Structures are given as structure tokens and as C-alpha cells.
Amino acid sequence: MMMNLTPKSHKIVILAEGSFGVLESKTATVLVRYLPDNVVGVIDSINAGKDVSEVIEIGVGIPILSSLSEAMELEPTLLAIGIAPPGGELPHEWRSIICDAIESGLHVMSGLHHFLSEDVELSELAEKHDTILWDARKPPDDLPVATCKAGDVDASVILTVGSDCRVGKMLSGIEITKEARTRGLNAEFCPTGQNGIMVWGWGIAIDAVVSDFTAGAAEEIVLEGAKEHDLLIVEGQGSLVHPGYSGVTLSLLHGSMPDAMIFCHQPSREIVARYTVPLPSLIEMISQYEMLTAPIKPAKVIGIALNCFDLSKTEAIDAINSVEIETGLPATDVVRFGAEKLVDAIQAFNS
Amino acid sequence: MMMNLTPKSHKIVILAEGSFGVLESKTATVLVRYLPDNVVGVIDSINAGKDVSEVIEIGVGIPILSSLSEAMELEPTLLAIGIAPPGGELPHEWRSIICDAIESGLHVMSGLHHFLSEDVELSELAEKHDTILWDARKPPDDLPVATCKAGDVDASVILTVGSDCRVGKMLSGIEITKEARTRGLNAEFCPTGQNGIMVWGWGIAIDAVVSDFTAGAAEEIVLEGAKEHDLLIVEGQGSLVHPGYSGVTLSLLHGSMPDAMIFCHQPSREIVARYTVPLPSLIEMISQYEMLTAPIKPAKVIGIALNCFDLSKTEAIDAINSVEIETGLPATDVVRFGAEKLVDAIQAFNS
Numbered sequence: 001m002m003m004n005l006t007p008k009s010h011k012i013v014i015l016a017e018g019s020f021g022v023l024e025s026k027t028a029t030v031l032v033r034y035l036p037d038n039v040v041g042v043i044d045s046i047n048a049g050k051d052v053s054e055v056i057e058i059g060v061g062i063p064i065l066s067s068l069s070e071a072m073e074l075e076p077t078l079l080a081i082g083i084a085p086p087g088g089e090l091p092h093e094w095r096s097i098i099c100d101a102i103e104s105g106l107h108v109m110s111g112l113h114h115f116l117s118e119d120v121e122l123s124e125l126a127e128k129h130d131t132i133l134w135d136a137r138k139p140p141d142d143l144p145v146a147t148c149k150a151g152d153v154d155a156s157v158i159l160t161v162g163s164d165c166r167v168g169k170m171l172s173g174i175e176i177t178k179e180a181r182t183r184g185l186n187a188e189f190c191p192t193g194q195n196g197i198m199v200w201g202w203g204i205a206i207d208a209v210v211s212d213f214t215a216g217a218a219e220e221i222v223l224e225g226a227k228e229h230d231l232l233i234v235e236g237q238g239s240l241v242h243p244g245y246s247g248v249t250l251s252l253l254h255g256s257m258p259d260a261m262i263f264c265h266q267p268s269r270e271i272v273a274r275y276t277v278p279l280p281s282l283i284e285m286i287s288q289y290e291m292l293t294a295p296i297k298p299a300k301v302i303g304i305a306l307n308c309f310d311l312s313k314t315e316a317i318d319a320i321n322s323v324e325i326e327t328g329l330p331a332t333d334v335v336r337f338g339a340e341k342l343v344d345a346i347q348a349f350n351s
Numbered sequence: 352m353m354m355n356l357t358p359k360s361h362k363i364v365i366l367a368e369g370s371f372g373v374l375e376s377k378t379a380t381v382l383v384r385y386l387p388d389n390v391v392g393v394i395d396s397i398n399a400g401k402d403v404s405e406v407i408e409i410g411v412g413i414p415i416l417s418s419l420s421e422a423m424e425l426e427p428t429l430l431a432i433g434i435a436p437p438g439g440e441l442p443h444e445w446r447s448i449i450c451d452a453i454e455s456g457l458h459v460m461s462g463l464h465h466f467l468s469e470d471v472e473l474s475e476l477a478e479k480h481d482t483i484l485w486d487a488r489k490p491p492d493d494l495p496v497a498t499c500k501a502g503d504v505d506a507s508v509i510l511t512v513g514s515d516c517r518v519g520k521m522l523s524g525i526e527i528t529k530e531a532r533t534r535g536l537n538a539e540f541c542p543t544g545q546n547g548i549m550v551w552g553w554g555i556a557i558d559a560v561v562s563d564f565t566a567g568a569a570e571e572i573v574l575e576g577a578k579e580h581d582l583l584i585v586e587g588q589g590s591l592v593h594p595g596y597s598g599v600t601l602s603l604l605h606g607s608m609p610d611a612m613i614f615c616h617q618p619s620r621e622i623v624a625r626y627t628v629p630l631p632s633l634i635e636m637i638s639q640y641e642m643l644t645a646p647i648k649p650a651k652v653i654g655i656a657l658n659c660f661d662l663s664k665t666e667a668i669d670a671i672n673s674v675e676i677e678t679g680l681p682a683t684d685v686v687r688f689g690a691e692k693l694v695d696a697i698q699a700f701n702s
């Protein structure tokens with residue numbers, strides 16, 4: 001398992017130059033949301049001078065700064081790359097900022113496809129300045145082909161699945177884990193993507209694993225989480241109807257061998273984002289997941305997490321009610337209304 | 352696309368030292384079956400002196416040799432690694448044989464996980480002797496995330512799918528392609544695994560691709576094949592009920608966007624090999640494939656290829672009849688009875 005850095009023990013400055021608050025800065029938003037006590041500032045010269053909360057509605061009191069040198073006055077110990085563009089390449093103009101950060105003694109945490117630790121210039125510089133380059137997306141060596149061992153763990157395993165990318169599989173997983181912990185349950189979130197790994201400090205980015213070993217990586221995550229926890233909330237990836245990533249989704253489904261699933265969806269989403277593929281009905285999509293678990297270890301969807309960020313409160317409540325009637329399952333928007341209903345469903349399932 | 356070597360233009364000696372004729376020498380068997388005019392000998396000191404056909408029932412007239420130096424008398428131009436080593440690493444005694452082959456001016460073709468072209472000792476030696484190390488399993492750089500472009504090609508795309516690994520997806524694909532060509536169809540086999548690639552001379556081993564790009568690799572294969580052919584037979588991988596490889600299978604299904612599928616199965620197989628997962632009924636397995644194509648590009652299974660290698664002729668005929676009744680689809684064993692029936696089904700589908 002990757003545990004090179006513990007983000008929660010650092011003062012983090014996020015690099016989001018030119019992109020803070022847009023879709024490509026999801027990493028920055030996630031770090032602000034889940035490590036608010038660690039993030040000391042965000043670098044984005046376009047929004048410099050504002051408070052983070054003026055741009056993304058969370059992160060009150062965190063300043064947006066014009067440059068790394070301005071950020072250094074806040075005495076950060078870690079630079080987090082706050083962007084994860086499709087393709088994953090390192091924006092050329094950021095290289096000099098990263099070099100400056102390393103020379104200032106900062107560790108660097110990145111979720112890019114382009115691994116900083118394999119970049120000759122950056123890794124030599126980091127070695128010279130005794131700082132760590134942590135590629136959250138870089139999988140461990142020697143992952144196995146899946147062997148169905150995840151089905152043998154004592155812990156209850158819940159997988160968040162969904163209709164598409166960016167519908168809330170990570171966020172729901174974290175919110176469910178936090179709510180379960182407030183109830184005294186020995187719960188752990190099991191990250192499977194770079195953003196979750198950066199927030200939570202461990203996990204494997206399974207979409208960066210060679211496909212023969214992707215289910216094996218999911219299995220390893222479950223075995224690791226089950227060592228010290230009774231309830232595992234495994235972060236889902238992609239969707240079974242996603243033309244590019246469906247294989248990642250199925251590897252995760254079969255490798256993690258969940259006992260039950262939480263289905264995540266954005267009610268306003270009608271086609272797969274960036275494609276022209278219409279989403280099937282919720283019932284059809286849920287049925288696909290359940291049918292594919294059946295031959296290996298049958299699991300049911302026991303709750304729905306709706307991402308209603310683009311709906312009014314009234315519209316969100318209507319969407320939730322409508323989905324509950326359509327599916328017969330408890331539904332909620334975990335950001336707006338909390339994860340209580342879903343943890344109720346998990347506790348009822350486990351009892 | 353990988354086209355570093357054209358095996359059909361070489362005189363091939365196969366390295367199968369200590370393992371010829373056992374399960375781990377599948378590569379050797381496939382090369383003997385499909386490149387009989389190119390294979391001049393097989394190296395295996397245990398069976399040295401025999402004819403290949405005495406060990407694997409095909410390959411009449413091809414000698415088994417005790418050593419590379421004996422094989423060199425047949426003037427080969429290419430050494431093919433014909434076996435998978437236990438543990439994945441290159442055994443020490445093979446390394447010296449490969450070194451000797453390179454020093455004798457032979458190119459080397461390999462489907463091992465351990466890439467010869469990234470091995471410092473071997474690649475330096477190959478450069479010195481001006482020979483090529485071709486890793487059939489090594490995917491090209493810069494593969495894309497799938498974009499559904501495979502759905503736009505003019506060619507008709509047929510994907511071989513199946514119930515498990517090693518049930519005949521590659522072999523059926525090649526036999527169908529050959530039969531289609533004898534009928535004058537402009538057909539091409541599209542290899543997606545190392546053995547098919549070594550036999551056919553091009554393709555991408557999609558199980559060696561990082562999972563984010565696996566469907567994209569399948570898409571690239573179809574786009575490449577469609578440049579000069581009207582009918583593409585795409586080699587399937589794994590199975591939707593395989594705990595380790597199901598993600599590879601689904602990536603291939605969604606990336607290649609077939610118009611129709613041929614379902615491959617071994618009638619005597621009741622559980623997933625090396626696992627304890629019972630195979631669902633044929634109808635259920637076929638339905639899974641069809642259901643997963645539906646949201647992106649609907650495709651039906653139009654024929655069944657049965658691998659009856661372990662049945663008597665009477666048992667094979669009974670199995671075929673029984674499957675035809677069960678599924679309502681034409682079925683055959685392409686090795687025993689030819690691929691005519693399946694090409695009939697493809698032509699009927701395309702007309």
C-alpha cells in the first residue's frame with residue numbers, strides 16, 4: 001500500500017494556477033473540503049486576493065495567493081498539485097513552480113498520470129533537497145491477479161457504484177464513512193482513485209494499474225482495510241455504461257467482492273459525460289451491477305446517493321422522493337442532507 | 352500498432368526447453384499450428400529426437416532439438432520464446448540461450464511479462480548484433496481513452512467472447528478469418544493477446560495496457576483493421592464471470608463495439624479455471640454480454656464455438672446438438688468440424 005506521505009500531518013498549499021474553481025480542479029476542491037485544517041492556501045493568480053469560499057463555496061478563511069513566493073509566507077510543508085486533466089500530463093508552465101517548491105524544501109503530492117517521481121529533473125532536485133515526491137496515482141509493484149480473497153474478510157464491504165464518472169462515488173464513500181464513525185462503527189474508507197488517496201493517505205489508483213491486475217489491486221485494498229476495520233466503504237470508479245472506463249468499474253466490482261452497494265447518480269445527468277451514450281434507467285443500471293456480481297458473490301444495491309449540486313433544494317427533495325418511489329430504495333444527497341439515511345441502510349443490511 | 356517483425360517472413364525456432372507439450376507451452380503450440388511452414392524446429396532437450404507431432408498431434412515433420420546449437424544447423428532467423436516461465440521471471444538457463452541466439456544473429460520474439468527489450472543486458476547485446484527484440488505483449492505508448500470511434504467504421508466487426516480463459520477465443524477467431532478468406536471475403540483477424548500477435552504479426556496485448564486505456568487499445572485495433580478490410584474478427588479475452596480478468600473483457604467489449612459476437616465455450620468446463628466460481632448457464636452468460644452492449648451499441652451473439660478437445664467425436668456432436676437446442680444458435684467445434692457454420696451465420700447476419 002502507498003503511504004509515503006501523511007497529508008493530515010502537513011501544512012498544504014495547493015497549486016491550481018489559472019484553473020481554480022473549474023471542473024479540472026476537482027483535486028483542489030476535494031482537498032479544501034476534506035483537509036480544511038491542513039490547507040493554508042491556494043495558488044491561482046487569476047483569483048488571487050479572494051477567499052477560497054468566494055470561488056467554491058467552501059474553505060472559508062483560506063486565502064488564494066498569486067504565487068508560490070507569496071504562499072511561502074504561510075510556511076507550508078507540502079505542495080499539492082490541484083489539477084487532474086484528462087490525459088494527465090503536467091502543464092508545462094507549472095514545472096518551474098514545482099521546481100521552486102522543491103528548492104524551498106516542500107514535499108510534493110500529485111495525482112497526475114505523469115509521475116513526478118519518474119521525472120529525471122524533478123526527482124534529482126527532490127533528492128538534493130531531501131523532499132518527497134508522492135505520486136498518489138502510481139500503483140505498487142507486484143500486484144496479483146485477483147483470487148477472490150476479498151470474499152473471505154470478516155469486515156462488511158460496501159462499494160459505491162454509479163451511473164457515470166463525477167457523480168459522487170468518492171464523496172459519498174467519505175461521507176458514509178464519517179457518519180458511520182460518528183455512530184461508533186469501526187469504519188474505513190478505501191480509496192481507489194488519486195483524489196481519495198490524497199485526502200485519506202492510502203489506497204491504490206486502480207485506473208493506473210495494468211488491466212490484468214486491476215481486480216487484484218481492488219482485492220489488495222480490501223484485504224488491507226480489513227486488517228483493522230469492521231466496515232469498509234470502497235470508493236467506486238467509472239460506470240458499467242462508460243465506453244472508456246467500464247472495464248475499470250467491473251474489475252473493481254469483482255475484485256472488491258462487496259456485500260452490498262450504494263448507487264450514485266446525478267439526477268440531471270442524461271448522457272455519459274463527454275460521450276453521446278444515453279444513460280439507461282436507474283432500474284436497468286442497478287440491475288446490471290447486481291447481475292454481474294451474481295456469479296461470483298451476489299450483492300444488492302441497498303441505497304442511492306444523489307448528487308443534486310445543480311438543483312434547488314426543492315428540486316433536490318423532489319428528485320430524491322421520485323428516485324425512492326422508482327427504486328424502492330432509500331435515497332439522499334449526502335452533501336446537502338447528510339449520509340444518515342445510507343448508514344441506516346447499511347446498518348439494517350448488516351444486522 | 353506493433354509491427355516490428357513479420358513472423359511469416361522468418362524461419363522460426365521455438366524455445367520450449369523442459370516444457371514442450373504442457374499447458375505452459377501454449378505459445379509453442381499456437382506457433383506450430385498457425386506458422387507450420389515457418390517453424391523449423393522446437394528446442395526441448397527432454398523430447399529431443401522426437402517429431403513435434405509425437406508430442407502435440409500437429410506439426411508433422413518439425414524436429415525437436417536438444418539445443419540452440421543443434422537448431423542453428425537449420426538456419427533459423429528468429430527465436431520465439433514458446434513457454435511461460437514459472438513465477439514470471441526469466442530463468443537463468445533461458446537467458447544464456449537467448450544471449451547465444453542474439454550472438455548468432457537471430458531476432459527474438461517474446462510474449463513474456465518480462466520485456467526483453469527493456470532488459471539492459473539483452474538489449475545491449477541485440478544492438479551490438481543488429482537483431483530485433485520484439486515483445487509482443489508490450490503495448491504502444493500514448494493509447495487514448497476510448498471515444499466510441501470503433502462504432503463508426505465501415506467494416507463489420509465480430510468479437511469472439513466466452514465463458515472463461517482458454518476456451519478457444521483466439522483459435523475460433525483465426526479459423527473464422529481463414530474460412531471467410533476462402534470464401535473471398537476481405538476479412539482480417541484482430542489479435543488482442545500475445546499469442547495471436549505473434550502468429551498474425553500485429554495487434555495489441557490489451558491485458559498489458561493500463562486499465563484507463565484498455566478500451567482505447569481495443570478501439571485502436573478496430574480502427575487499424577478497418578483501414579483495409581471489410582470484415583474484422585476481433586480476438587476476445589477472458590470472460591465476464593472471470594474474477595481476475597472480467598475488466599479486460601468488458602473493456603474489449605465496449606472499446607471494439609462489435610456488430611455481433613461469437614460465444615466460445617468448452618462443454619466440459621463447469622467452473623472458472625483456477626477458481627471455485629461455477630459457470631452460469633450458456634443462456635445467462637450470453638445474456639450478460641448482450642445486456643452490456645445494449646447501452647452503447649447493441650450486439651447479439653450469433654453463433655457458438657465449442658472447444659471439444661477432451662470429448663470423443665460422438666460426445667462432441669452430442670454437445671454441439673445440445674447447445675444448438677439450448678440456445679437456438681448455430682454451434683460447432685472449429686478445430687474438429689471447421690468454421691463454415693459460423694461464417695454462414697456471419698454472412699447471414701451481414702446480408
